[in-house]
Amino acid sequence: MKTRAKLLAALLPLLASAPVVSGAGLAVPVEWTRAAPREREARLIEQGAERHGWPAMAAALRSAALDTYARGDLTNAEAWAAAARWAARWGSTEAEEDARWRAAMLEEGWPAAREAFAQAVDPARGSTPLAERLPAALRVRLLADSAWSADYFALEKPLDRRAESLAILARLHARDAAAWEEFKALALAISLVHDTPPPAHWPHWQVPQDVLPRRLAPAEEVFDHLVALTREGRALWRADRLEAAELRFMVDIALPAEERAWALARVRAPLAKLADTYSSIQYRQDRIEADAYVWPGPGYRLEDILSEGGICVDQAYFSTQAGKARGAPTLLFAGAGRDGRHAWFGYLGPGRRWMLDAGRHASQNYVTGVAHDPQTWTEISDHELKFLSEGFRRERNAREARAHADFARWLREAGRVREAEAAARAAIRLERRTLEA
Numbered sequence: 001m002k003t004r005a006k007l008l009a010a011l012l013p014l015l016a017s018a019p020v021v022s023g024a025g026l027a028v029p030v031e032w033t034r035a036a037p038r039e040r041e042a043r044l045i046e047q048g049a050e051r052h053g054w055p056a057m058a059a060a061l062r063s064a065a066l067d068t069y070a071r072g073d074l075t076n077a078e079a080w081a082a083a084a085r086w087a088a089r090w091g092s093t094e095a096e097e098d099a100r101w102r103a104a105m106l107e108e109g110w111p112a113a114r115e116a117f118a119q120a121v122d123p124a125r126g127s128t129p130l131a132e133r134l135p136a137a138l139r140v141r142l143l144a145d146s147a148w149s150a151d152y153f154a155l156e157k158p159l160d161r162r163a164e165s166l167a168i169l170a171r172l173h174a175r176d177a178a179a180w181e182e183f184k185a186l187a188l189a190i191s192l193v194h195d196t197p198p199p200a201h202w203p204h205w206q207v208p209q210d211v212l213p214r215r216l217a218p219a220e221e222v223f224d225h226l227v228a229l230t231r232e233g234r235a236l237w238r239a240d241r242l243e244a245a246e247l248r249f250m251v252d253i254a255l256p257a258e259e260r261a262w263a264l265a266r267v268r269a270p271l272a273k274l275a276d277t278y279s280s281i282q283y284r285q286d287r288i289e290a291d292a293y294v295w296p297g298p299g300y301r302l303e304d305i306l307s308e309g310g311i312c313v314d315q316a317y318f319s320t321q322a323g324k325a326r327g328a329p330t331l332l333f334a335g336a337g338r339d340g341r342h343a344w345f346g347y348l349g350p351g352r353r354w355m356l357d358a359g360r361h362a363s364q365n366y367v368t369g370v371a372h373d374p375q376t377w378t379e380i381s382d383h384e385l386k387f388l389s390e391g392f393r394r395e396r397n398a399r400e401a402r403a404h405a406d407f408a409r410w411l412r413e414a415g416r417v418r419e420a421e422a423a424a425r426a427a428i429r430l431e432r433r434t435l436e437a
Contacts, residue, residue, distance in 0.1 A: 026056050028064035028080070036079035042143035045083065046136060054091030054131055061087050062410065069407045070419070078403045079146035081410075085153050086142055089162060090131035097130060097163050104158035108378065133166035138173050148184050154402060155192060155244055159376040164195035168219050175220055179227050186226060186239045189247035193374045194219040202372055203254060203320070203332055204343065206313045207295040217253045217260075225260060226250065226327060234264065235327030236271045237348060242329070246348055249329035252374035255321050259302055263325035266306070274328060274347050275358035277319040282309030313343040315359060320345045331380075333360070333369030344369065401431035409436070 026048075032041055049057040061084035069077035092100075131139065142149055156162075168191040173180045180187050198214050216222070229235035239247065255263065269276045287293070288311060295314065297304055305318045316332045323330040329348040333356070334341065344359035346369075360369065373380040404427035411420035427434045 026052055026060040028060050030064075030067075033064050033068040033073075033076055033080055036076055036146045037083050037143055039140060039144045042083075042140040045087070045143055046140055049087065049090075049131075054087050054129065058084055058087035058091055066407070066410060066414065069423075074400060074403055077407065078150060081403075081406065082146045082149035082153060083143050086139070086149065089166075090129060090134075090139065092130055092162075093127045094130065094163050095126050097161075101159070101161055108159060108376075130163050130166060133163055134170045135174075138170055141173075145184075148188070150399075150403075151185070151244060152188055154399075155188065155248075155375075157192075157376055159196070159378065160192055161195040165191040168194055171220065172223055175223075176227075179223070183223070183227055183230075183240055185242065185244045186223060186247055186251070188244040190219050190223055190251045192244070193248050193251050194222070196377065198252075198372075198374075199377050202377065203317055204313050204334070206293055206311075207300050207317075211295060211298065212254075212300045215254070217255060217257075221257065222251050222253050225253075225257075225325075229264075229327045236274070236323070237327050237329065239327065242348075242352075246329050246352070248375050249331055249348070250324050250327065253321065253324045255302070255325055259321075260325040262301075262303055263322040266303075267322040267326060271328065272350055274319075274323060274349070275355065277322055278315045278345060278359035281305055281315040281318050283315070284309045284311055287311055312359065316343040316345045319358065320347075323347055331371040333371045335360075335369040346371070397430045398434070401427040401434040402436065404430065405434050405436040 037045070045057060045061070048060075061080060065077050065080035065084050068080055071077075134142075156165075169187060172187045172190065194216055198216060200209070200214055202214055203212075217225075226235065226239045230239045237250070239250070242250075253260070267277055267280075269280075287296075293311065295310070297308060302318055302322055305314050310318070313332075313334070316334075320330040320332045323345075331346045332343060333346060334343045336342075342361070344357065346354055346356040346358060349355040356369070368381050370379045370381055372378070404423045408420045408423035408427065411417075411423055427436070
């Protein structure tokens with residue numbers, strides 16, 4: 001411990017003016033990589049980036065991570081890989097990020113994603129680096145938290161808007177740093193869901209736009225609401241007990257504050273019987289007989305739906321949004337059966353198992369239900385969600401397998417093909433469901 005402290009003290013003056021330089025260029029001291037980066041190393045990395053730039057620091061950190069992996073130290077290699085990813089992220093410009101995002105959407109080929117791009121991208125953005133989306137203190141904080149960073153990069157997807165995600169993280173941290181530390185997974189989920197506005201047909205198309213505007217509740221409000229529910233002991237699921245992968249299905253709340261309060265006061269079904277909220281809405285057979293599939297009323301509050309009754313899609317909307325407001329991850333599913341189209345909902349039930357058939361009538365033979373993935377607004381099937389609910393990704397073998405797969409990709413990009421193949425095989429030996437490997 002004393003040796004490490006002396007080494008860092010000796011390196012501080014050097015890195016304040018220039019990071020360690022070897023014959024191959026910028027380099028990270030080998031002694032650093034024998035443990036995960038901590039606050040002192042993170043501050044030195046920040047200082048090095050100020051002098052040499054984040055791209056140069058990203059290359060040095062990535063090289064250090066690969067060398068650590070080659071030594072067989074997977075745990076610390078993964079920690080330094082997370083630091084390398086942050087450095088690469090912060091060194092890219094907003095114009096580069098917009099171009100990357102646009103390419104990802106074109107590859108996805110989803111019209112709603114292109115629509116969101118047209119609404120959200122500022123053509124005036126240019127060479128500003130993404131590092132400026134975060135204050136220096138928060139950058140240091142992220143560099144020094146390798147476990148949280150690994151979760152962030154494991155969950156992030158190509159369709160996420162990285163600049164906006166970082167900005168949301170910064171706002172939530174500036175608003176309440178203590179709550180951010182206590183509910184880091186919640187902050188992560190919100191940053192990856194609220195980075196892009198929802199499409200025009202979300203949460204479903206059977207209600208007019210002027211009756212239900214297609215927008216999420218503000219990120220700060222959602223964070224404060226779910227934190228308060230947890231601290232007060234009123235949440236169906238404590239927001240500090242779930243992973244971000246589960247919380248992303250909770251934070252896509254459309255309800256304004258007054259409707260969230262109404263749901264807390266009036267919807268009382270416990271988690272084990274949350275499916276009962278679906279049948280609490282009177283089914284309007286007269287609308288079906290009149291082919292009135294679009295909501296006919298002037299308002300679409302939860303109170304309106306409970307008072308007026310509705311068809312299956314209204315029942316599903318009521319159940320999902322009331323569930324989110326009460327602190328439960330939920331999804332609205334739609335599918336085709338032998339009697340036509342139908343909507344139902346799913347939720348994270350007791351034992352962290354997804355209950356996917358609330359309101360889904362077995363006699364209708366609905367083979368597959370499709371919902372929106374709120375992180376990307378693309379479609380996710382109930383079969384995919386059931387795969388997620390198996391929970392294998394939370395197991396140690398699965399996490400280590402994913403790390404091996406990440407290094408396999410980096411080694412292949414570096415032209416180290418034999419090592420890349422060995423890394424991929426190591427991932428598959430640990431967990432055969434590691435699709436990346």
